[in-house]
Amino acid sequence: MSIWIWQPAKNQAGKPFLTCVLLPQPHGFFTSQFYPQAPAELAKILSPKAEVYRVKQVHSGDVLLPSEIESATASELSHRSELSHPSEATTVPFPLADGIATEKPNQVAWACSADCTPALIGDVETGQVAAVHAGWRGTAQKILPNAIARLQSQGSQLKNLRIALGPAIDGSVYQVGYSVAIEVGKSVSHLDGKALIEHLMAIDNPPILSDQVEGRVRLDVRRINQMQLVKIGIQPECIAIAPHCTYQEPDTFFSYRRTKEKKVQWSGIVSI
Known part of the structure; x- marks a missing residue:
């Protein structure tokens, strides 16, 4: 039995999204077929009442908590409300980061990608999760260990973590x-x-x-991420790498390196 399974999306005309059996939490690696749907809409497929959290990805090693996202958003909105153009103040800003680690149940964390590695992390005991965008720059800054450190600060133990590294550009062509x-x-x-x-x-x-x-x-950026995880104490059997390459599968995934288009696919996971 494969640990990677295509799931038919409800109310999406049968468009499938990819899941990994290592993760017990509702999750999905969505394909280019869902474009231009954003996390707020995609979250309804995973958990209709979940609180949606996303960031503006900047190829950093930074990972935020939902409370930090809310605080940063409120602060920026307050600042924008003082601007002379009211229309600018109504735009909801996203704080800069490349990972989100949840704090409470029913929070859905999102990451987007178009060759970089989308990583979803789930704790099988606490139910908390993280979503990470790991390009080569973020990988060099050890963003996955950073995300795990944030989960550990909230009680997660390494032995209880499961990590799925989703569709990304394969090392053979990068x-x-x-x-x-x-x-x-x-x-x-x-x-x-x-x-x-x-x-x-x-x-x-x-x-x-x-x-x-x-x-x-x-x-092979995904292999480097796998090595980082093993180095900090994650068992190899708790890490899965999707058998899909964004660059080599144009019918299913966007690839910036292939087309130079700024289009992305989203990956999300819900805390339980």
């Missing part, structure tokens, strides 16, 4: 320069420079592969 590979690779090794590249290319299931172009390699 060409990057040495500098990018080194910056990301340093998050899982004490080495640097060419020695780091050579080391990561030589290990089992390598996160860095060779490329025909001089000065370039292929980088």
Whole structure:
């Protein structure tokens, strides 16, 4: 039995979204077929009465709690209410971050992606969850361990966490320069420079592969995230990587590298 399952979306003309059996909480990795639906609408598919939380993603390592999102939003709205153009004050702002960790039941956390890794985290004991956008920059800043640290601060234990790394650009086709590979690779090794590249290319299931172009390699960002998680104490069997590549599946997923279009698919998970 596969741990990744396509679910038919209710009231969505049969458009499917992807789920992972490791996560007991309602969740979904939605496809390009749902575009341009936003989290507020997509949340109705997962849990109609859940409170929706999202952020403005900026390729950081920052993870916010819903209370922090609410506080930042209220502060910004108060500031905008003082502007001379009332229409600007009514626009709901989203604070800058790339991850959300919930605090209470029935909160749905969202992340969007279009080649970067969407990661959903669930605690099988507390019911709390996190949604993370892990591009190479966020991965270099260890955003997934940061999200887990926030869950731990609220009582989560590593042994109870399950992590699903959703559809993203596959390492076999993600060409990057040495500098990018080194910056990301340093998050899982004490080495640097060419020695780091050579080391990561030589290990089992390598996160860095060779490329025909001089000065370039292929980088598997999801594999780096998996290595980071194992390094902090998550068991390998508690981590799942989706067998889907956004770049190579144009009928199902948006890929910025493939089309240069600023379109995204959303991934969300509900705390219980």
